[in-house]
Amino acid sequence: MTKRIIHWFRRDLRLDDNTALLAAHAATKAIVPVFIFDDAILRRPDTGANRVAFLLASLRDLDERLRARGGRLILRRGRPEEALAQLVAETEAAAVHFNLDVEPFALARDARVTARLAGLCAVAGFEDGGLTAPTAIKTKSGTPYTVFTPYKNAVLAQAIPRPRPAPDAIQTPSNISSDPLPTLAALGFTTAATLPPGGESAAQARLSDFIQAGLGRYATERDALAKDGTSGLSPYLRFGCLSPRRVCWAARDAFPEGAPDAEAWIAELIWRDFYRQILFHFPYVETGAFKRAFDELAWENNEEWLDRWRNGRTGFPIVDAAMRQLLTTGWMHNRARMIVASFLTKDLLIDWRRGERHFMTHLVDGDLAANNGGWQWAASTGTDAQPYFRIFNPTAQGKKFDPTGAYIRRYVPELRAVPERWIHEPARMPPDAQRAFRCVIGDDYPAPIADHARQRAKALALFGRPSGDAPAIGAAGAGRRQTTAGRRGSSS
Ligand SMILES: Cc1cc2nc3c(=O)[nH]c(=O)nc-3n(C[C@H](O)[C@H](O)[C@H](O)COP(=O)(O)OP(=O)(O)OC[C@H]3O[C@@H](n4cnc5c(N)ncnc54)[C@H](O)[C@@H]3O)c2cc1C
Numbered sequence: 001m002t003k004r005i006i007h008w009f010r011r012d013l014r015l016d017d018n019t020a021l022l023a024a025h026a027a028t029k030a031i032v033p034v035f036i037f038d039d040a041i042l043r044r045p046d047t048g049a050n051r052v053a054f055l056l057a058s059l060r061d062l063d064e065r066l067r068a069r070g071g072r073l074i075l076r077r078g079r080p081e082e083a084l085a086q087l088v089a090e091t092e093a094a095a096v097h098f099n100l101d102v103e104p105f106a107l108a109r110d111a112r113v114t115a116r117l118a119g120l121c122a123v124a125g126f127e128d129g130g131l132t133a134p135t136a137i138k139t140k141s142g143t144p145y146t147v148f149t150p151y152k153n154a155v156l157a158q159a160i161p162r163p164r165p166a167p168d169a170i171q172t173p174s175n176i177s178s179d180p181l182p183t184l185a186a187l188g189f190t191t192a193a194t195l196p197p198g199g200e201s202a203a204q205a206r207l208s209d210f211i212q213a214g215l216g217r218y219a220t221e222r223d224a225l226a227k228d229g230t231s232g233l234s235p236y237l238r239f240g241c242l243s244p245r246r247v248c249w250a251a252r253d254a255f256p257e258g259a260p261d262a263e264a265w266i267a268e269l270i271w272r273d274f275y276r277q278i279l280f281h282f283p284y285v286e287t288g289a290f291k292r293a294f295d296e297l298a299w300e301n302n303e304e305w306l307d308r309w310r311n312g313r314t315g316f317p318i319v320d321a322a323m324r325q326l327l328t329t330g331w332m333h334n335r336a337r338m339i340v341a342s343f344l345t346k347d348l349l350i351d352w353r354r355g356e357r358h359f360m361t362h363l364v365d366g367d368l369a370a371n372n373g374g375w376q377w378a379a380s381t382g383t384d385a386q387p388y389f390r391i392f393n394p395t396a397q398g399k400k401f402d403p404t405g406a407y408i409r410r411y412v413p414e415l416r417a418v419p420e421r422w423i424h425e426p427a428r429m430p431p432d433a434q435r436a437f438r439c440v441i442g443d444d445y446p447a448p449i450a451d452h453a454r455q456r457a458k459a460l461a462l463f464g465r466p467s468g469d470a471p472a473i474g475a476a477g478a479g480r481r482q483t484t485a486g487r488r489g490s491s492s
Pocket residue numbers: 222230231232233234235237238265268269271272273275332333334335337338341359363365366367368370371372373374375378482
């Protein structure tokens with residue numbers, strides 16, 4: 001019998017530049033591609049409908065792409081170790097291949113799978129999810145990097161592998177049964193959000209469009225909230241519909257070395273790797289602060305404020321627009337993520353983990369490593385080596401990154417008729433203007449739930465005197481944004 005290898009798809013829902021799949025293909029064309037619906041993931045409270053919907057679309061596309069090469073996707077449901085052991089028995093496969101993950105849950109699952117399959121077949125995990133492996137880049141003293149810029153420089157000093165094309169032919173044995181692709185409802189989810197199309201085909205089209213039409217403006221337009229100045233590729237990278245190496249080289253091949261737009265974009269991809277390796281080496285960040293002393297911060301956790309934040313009813317237009325963008329599209333602009341995360345933690349004094357959970361529940365690109373890294377960056381509990389304390393002023397951020405209010409008007413219909421001069425502070429409108437522009441504060445749109453200056457002072461006190469051994473952190477001021485472009489966010 002021809003040697004058979006099972007490729008277990010997880011967060012690598014593509015054929016292009018798929019390291020484990022290509023390794024299988026180098027050994028045999030008789031590949032059994034399988035995806036296993038794992039109830040332990042489906043039942044997690046932060047597994048959101050938007051991501052499950054995107055996953056289903058991506059699996060449909062993956063099956064079509066496999067069929068175009070002579071294969072097909074086998075679907076199973078259950079505990080992966082049992083489903084795989086069963087599939088090995090059915091197919092007499094010589095090996096199970098998969099691409100490695102960095103999340104604690106996945107690492108524990110993969111250890112269980114490896115133990116269960118011991119003696120049944122070979123098991124091989126491959127590094128695939130980043131530009132570099134999380135263990136590949138270490139400081140001179142052999143420790144993981146915990147500061148971004150030197151990490152980025154170390155990544156750039158290495159050769160980032162060129163992507164390899166998809167296998168041309170895959171022969172999935174015909175006698176293997178597959179469950180049908182379930183509907184979203186059958187999995188117990190429902191969503192009204194308008195999501196991007198899932199799958200490798202849509203990912204490749206979007207990458208190519210962005211390289212041609214968007215990347216040349218990235219450095220100047222990436223922060224402009226109302227313009228679609230970023231790639232929108234995050235859900236595809238999250239599910240592995242695209243290889244990060246393919247994305248990186250697409251930019252490098254299209255732009256000359258040193259081109260600021262391509263450099264700035266590749267730096268963002270390196271942020272993704274950075275947080276992957278942080279999660280891998282410091283798995284405790286999943287539940288607590290990277291700087292452990294900040295676990296002791298006495299957050300106020302006002303539940304009503306949390307509720308208003310979640311629903312985009314804070315009375316701060318830029319915050320409300322962003323939170324409603326999340327609810328209606330399952331995605332939020334990076335600048336907006338920074339603004340609302342700063343607002344939740346520094347203005348509302350609510351534990352960053354509450355915000356992280358809400359994001360995870362709704363984001364179509366929700367990813368433990370990036371989401372946790374982003375939240376800890378915003379909450380100043382993370383790796384960020386800032387010498388001063390960062391508190392965004394939401395109104396100033398709105399004026400700077402959405403100067404005409406176009407982004408606000410897109411997501412907050414109550415403010416659509418409000419003129420530019422009041423769009424960022426509608427509560428300042430005189431009563432007759434409120435009536436004229438159909439935005440009566442307190443009726444049509446809420447008054448600001450908190451006073452920024454007062455809350456800022458409270459945040460400084462909170463962070464300056466955490467109980468335990470936490471170092472007091474310095475004076476207020478503008479923070480460096482989460483980028484290597486070196487620009488500064490507006491100060492409070
Ligand atoms: C509080 C907070 C939470 C976040 N949660 C997530 C999350 O759950 N999933 C997620 O993919 N990103 C997260 N990010 C990072 C970032 O906001 C998104 O990756 C970005 O908005 C995606 O849009 P894009 O694809 O158009 O990005 P582009 O600007 O086109 O960047 C290209 C790719 O680089 C990666 N990337 C960009 N910025 C970052 C970053 N700061 N950290 C890590 N990777 C980055 C993404 O994969 C992105 O698709 C979060 C940021 C913050 C501040």
